[in-house]
Amino acid sequence: MMEATARSRIRPLDLLRSGGQGLSTRPGRTMLTALGIAIGIAAMIGVLGISASSKAALLRQIDDLGTNLLAVQAGQSVFGEQAKLPEAAPAMVRRIPPVEQAAALTSVSASVRRTNYIPESETNGITVYAAEVETADTLQAKLAQGRFLDTATVRTPAIVLGAVSAERLGITSISEGPMVYLNGHWFNVIGILDPLPLNPDLDRAAFIGYPTAAKLFDTKPNASTIYLRTHPDQVEGVRALLGRTANPENPNEVQVSRPSDALEAKATVDQNLTRLLLGLGAVALVVGGVGIANVMVISVLERRSEIGLRRALGAKRMHIAGQFVTESVLLSLIGGVGGAVLGATVTQVYASRQGWVVDIPVAALAAGVAVALAVGALAGLYPAIRAARMDPAEAVHPTG
Amino acid sequence: MTVLELRDVVKEYPGSPPIRALEGVSISVARSELVGIVGASGSGKSTMMNIIGTLARPTSGTVWLEGRDVSTRRDQTLAGLRAARIGFVFQQFHLVPGLSATDNVATGLVYRRIGRAKRRQAAEVALRQVGLGHRLDHRPRQLSGGERQRVAIARALVGEPALILADEPTGNLDSKTGEGIIQLILDLNRQGRTILIITHDQGIAARLHRRIELVDGRVVADVRNGEAA
Numbered sequence: 001m002m003e004a005t006a007r008s009r010i011r012p013l014d015l016l017r018s019g020g021q022g023l024s025t026r027p028g029r030t031m032l033t034a035l036g037i038a039i040g041i042a043a044m045i046g047v048l049g050i051s052a053s054s055k056a057a058l059l060r061q062i063d064d065l066g067t068n069l070l071a072v073q074a075g076q077s078v079f080g081e082q083a084k085l086p087e088a089a090p091a092m093v094r095r096i097p098p099v100e101q102a103a104a105l106t107s108v109s110a111s112v113r114r115t116n117y118i119p120e121s122e123t124n125g126i127t128v129y130a131a132e133v134e135t136a137d138t139l140q141a142k143l144a145q146g147r148f149l150d151t152a153t154v155r156t157p158a159i160v161l162g163a164v165s166a167e168r169l170g171i172t173s174i175s176e177g178p179m180v181y182l183n184g185h186w187f188n189v190i191g192i193l194d195p196l197p198l199n200p201d202l203d204r205a206a207f208i209g210y211p212t213a214a215k216l217f218d219t220k221p222n223a224s225t226i227y228l229r230t231h232p233d234q235v236e237g238v239r240a241l242l243g244r245t246a247n248p249e250n251p252n253e254v255q256v257s258r259p260s261d262a263l264e265a266k267a268t269v270d271q272n273l274t275r276l277l278l279g280l281g282a283v284a285l286v287v288g289g290v291g292i293a294n295v296m297v298i299s300v301l302e303r304r305s306e307i308g309l310r311r312a313l314g315a316k317r318m319h320i321a322g323q324f325v326t327e328s329v330l331l332s333l334i335g336g337v338g339g340a341v342l343g344a345t346v347t348q349v350y351a352s353r354q355g356w357v358v359d360i361p362v363a364a365l366a367a368g369v370a371v372a373l374a375v376g377a378l379a380g381l382y383p384a385i386r387a388a389r390m391d392p393a394e395a396v397h398p399t400g
Numbered sequence: 401m402t403v404l405e406l407r408d409v410v411k412e413y414p415g416s417p418p419i420r421a422l423e424g425v426s427i428s429v430a431r432s433e434l435v436g437i438v439g440a441s442g443s444g445k446s447t448m449m450n451i452i453g454t455l456a457r458p459t460s461g462t463v464w465l466e467g468r469d470v471s472t473r474r475d476q477t478l479a480g481l482r483a484a485r486i487g488f489v490f491q492q493f494h495l496v497p498g499l500s501a502t503d504n505v506a507t508g509l510v511y512r513r514i515g516r517a518k519r520r521q522a523a524e525v526a527l528r529q530v531g532l533g534h535r536l537d538h539r540p541r542q543l544s545g546g547e548r549q550r551v552a553i554a555r556a557l558v559g560e561p562a563l564i565l566a567d568e569p570t571g572n573l574d575s576k577t578g579e580g581i582i583q584l585i586l587d588l589n590r591q592g593r594t595i596l597i598i599t600h601d602q603g604i605a606a607r608l609h610r611r612i613e614l615v616d617g618r619v620v621a622d623v624r625n626g627e628a629a
């Protein structure tokens with residue numbers, strides 16, 4: 001007798017197999033269809049990975065350079081003219097307890113030239129500063145050549161060039177004792193700095209001692225900029241105090257900045273590009289999804305008789321729908337995993353070429369595969385419903 | 401004991417005017433019967449088979465399978481019924497090209513939640529029964545037409561159904577191969593299986609116990625051959 005409990009049921013593993021069967025019988029089509037998804041996912045993961053790696057590299061660089069460097073500038077007076085910091089400002093700033101190092105710079109009205117035959121008006125875009133001996137340490141400037149100013153050389157016509165300045169003057173080595181000409185005075189080049197990532201404007205500067213500047217160019221001791229390093233945990237506190245300390249009479253004229261902020265801003269500016277590229281990846285993914293849906297619709301039509309057979313063998317509509325959704329999800333899973341591998345490889349190659357430490361966010365990989373699965377499920381839904389709705393009697397017979 | 405009963409079954413396909421494929425068919429089939437259904441093309445044989453096999457519903461009338469009225473049941477109940485109680489054999493075999501003979505036959509048990517190992521075991525037994533013990537791992541492509549139909553018959557057998565429905569099982573085979581299939585069906589019936597077979601071939605029909613003839617959707621003859629074959 002017929003069992004009252006005769007129900008149509010399938011094991012999950014068999015549902016998975018039924019979904020995989022269609023794919024394995026058409027490997028070429030499967031791979032091409034999965035490729036669409038793979039490209040989308042690879043693009044997204046590549047973009048995320050590369051931007052994460054570049055951001056990590058930038059942040060690491062910022063960390064290396066230190067976020068505890070602050071710059072105090074005279075700013076402008078309420079009347080709009082270039083203000084001056086009081087003579088006592090550097091000493092006052094040094095007295096703030098968390099300030100570990102400070103160095104004052106004062107711009108000098110002089111131009112640097114290779115020889116006296118070049119007209120004075122050609123400044124090469126190089127700014128001359130009178131600099132305190134602490135400048136190199138405070139900026140953590142490394143010397144490509146020679147030494148920075150010291151207590152002895154500040155009193156002599158000695159000059160240290162920023163990286164760009166040296167290049168513009170055509171000075172690559174100090175071993176031959178090169179000299180430069182500053183408004184009637186010859187200076188010995190005693191050092192050339194490496195580029196300063198936190199203070200790129202100082203790459204186009206040249207530094208001489210305060211006593212020399214005062215003697216030869218009549219430079220006043222009022223600082224135009226004071227650079228200082230604070231205890232890393234007290235940056236904000238010190239920042240708040242700097243206006244009043246540096247210029248007690250006109251604290252509002254003082255401009256305080258943190259050079260590392262500019263670099264960090266660069267890291268966030270990149271995010272716009274990242275979003276744009278992610279958007280393109282998403283478009284690729286949608287196209288890939290439409291491709292899957294397309295192929296699945298064709299697959300359903302081609303496999304009418306298999307659908308009819310399965311219904312005759314006892315499959316419920318849900319089983320048929322499940323089979324095709326499974327197939328579609330498997331298809332996109334292949335694409336998703338392939339895309340994740342591809343995206344990670346691209347990131348790896350690109351990042352190591354840039355000399356960055358590779359940083360592929362695991363979350364992005366997981367999200368990429370998850371997105372692929374979602375796309376597959378969505379793309380498979382319509383074809384699956386069509387398959388499930390097929391009239392089994394018509395499906396088992398050769399022509400409708 | 402009655403396995404199958406149809407009473408006043410009418411099937412109308414939509415159209416203008418609607419096509420009446422069955423015009424009030426009433427038959428009854430007992431356990432272990434071997435019934436041939438004959439009739440000209442378009443007389444309604446396949447329609448009747450689909451309704452018996454619960455792949456289609458009658459427009460009116462009632463169908464009982466093992467005493468249960470199946471004409472009004474929900475789709476999923478009917479699916480369960482097909483999985484457990486009905487075996488189908490089709491003219492065009494309907495084998496999955498990528499699967500071995502064993503796995504094709506084992507598909508007959510997939511919707512009964514039977515594990516793969518057990519399914520394959522049962523499939524091998526069924527394949528031996530149809531004389532294909534030496535072709536277990538062959539793909540359909542590697543089998544002759546007659547062998548393919550034997551695989552399909554094994555798939556219909558494997559679930560021990562109450563009723564086997566065969567729609568023109570020899571339709572795609574030459575007469576010698578077809579004869580082998582008919583012999584197999586006669587054998588299976590001799591072992592006690594209830595089988596309905598649609599055929600164009602009057603010669604084949606004459607060798608079955610019972611012959612039902614359809615003309616334009618009506619039963620015009622229902623003849624028992626007594627000691628047939």
Ligand SMILES: Nc1ncnc2c1ncn2[C@@H]1O[C@H](COP(=O)(O)OP(=O)(O)OP(=O)(O)O)[C@@H](O)[C@H]1O
Binds near residue numbers: 420448
């Ligand atoms: N899905 C359908 N929609 C509309 N009409 C149909 C459908 N299926 C069958 N018919 C019509 O119903 C009638 C009976 O068809 P059926 O397939 O049952 O005949 P048959 O006896 O099996 O014929 P054959 O020997 O050619 O297989 C025919 O007139 C056919 O055109």
Ligand SMILES: [Mg+2]
Binds near residue numbers: 445446
């Ligand atoms: Mg027919």
